[in-house]
Amino acid sequence: MEGCIFCRIAAKEVQSKIAYEDEEVVAFHDINPQAPVHVLIVPRKHIPTLNDAGEEDQALLGKMMLVAQKLAKELGVADSGYRLVLNTNRGAGQSIFHIHLHLLGGRLFHWPPG
Ligand code: 5GP
Ligand code: ZN
Numbered sequence: 001m002e003g004c005i006f007c008r009i010a011a012k013e014v015q016s017k018i019a020y021e022d023e024e025v026v027a028f029h030d031i032n033p034q035a036p037v038h039v040l041i042v043p044r045k046h047i048p049t050l051n052d053a054g055e056e057d058q059a060l061l062g063k064m065m066l067v068a069q070k071l072a073k074e075l076g077v078a079d080s081g082y083r084l085v086l087n088t089n090r091g092a093g094q095s096i097f098h099i100h101l102h103l104l105g106g107r108l109f110h111w112p113p114g
Contacts, residue, residue, distance in 0.1 A: 001046040006098035010044045019075075024060060025067050027103075036106030037075045037082070041067050048097040050088045068103045077105030085113075 001007050008014040009028060016028035019039050030038040041064045047053050053061060065084070072078040082105035087094040 001098070004046055004098050006040075006042050006096055006100060007044075007046050010042060019071055020067055025063055027067055027071060030102070034102075035104040035109075037072075037077050037104065039068075039071055039075070039103040041071070041101040041103060043099065047099045049094065050086060050099055053099070064101045068101055071103055072105060075103075075105065081105065081109070083109050 005014060009016045010026045016031075018026060018028045020027040020041075023044070025041060025043055027039050027041045030040055043057075043060050043064065045057075045060065047057065068082075068084055069078070072082045082103060085102040085104065086099065087102075
């Protein structure tokens with residue numbers, strides 16, 4: 001989608017530190033990391049929020065989880081622990097309206113989240 005920063009990153013029109021990519025998904029390091037490991041797993045398809053995903057996106061959403069698992073292993077946080085976050089709409093902290101799964105690891109996380 002024109003003007004969407006994550007579409008532009010996926011298309012490599014905007015530079016990022018890419019951690020993984022395939023034909024459906026791209027993952028890159030967050031520009032403002034909230035933990036030693038902070039990667040965003042993003043579908044190439046522009047879906048604004050999780051509310052906009054449909055049955056046809058089931059496999060894609062599942063793939064995002066498996067990419068997160070693979071990256072957690074590669075980045076050395078699979079055993080120590082990691083958190084996956086998918087903020088939906090402004091009240092939950094979503095600021096970029098192209099869905100993305102945050103993979104956070106490398107430090108202790110508290111519950112409940114802030
Ligand atoms: P949200 O608040 O929507 O859940 O998360 C958006 C995330 O995208 C934030 O953690 C923010 O730091 C990150 N972000 C925003 N713009 C860019 C960018 O241009 N490059 C990268 N690598 N991360 C970005
Ligand atoms: Zn987009």
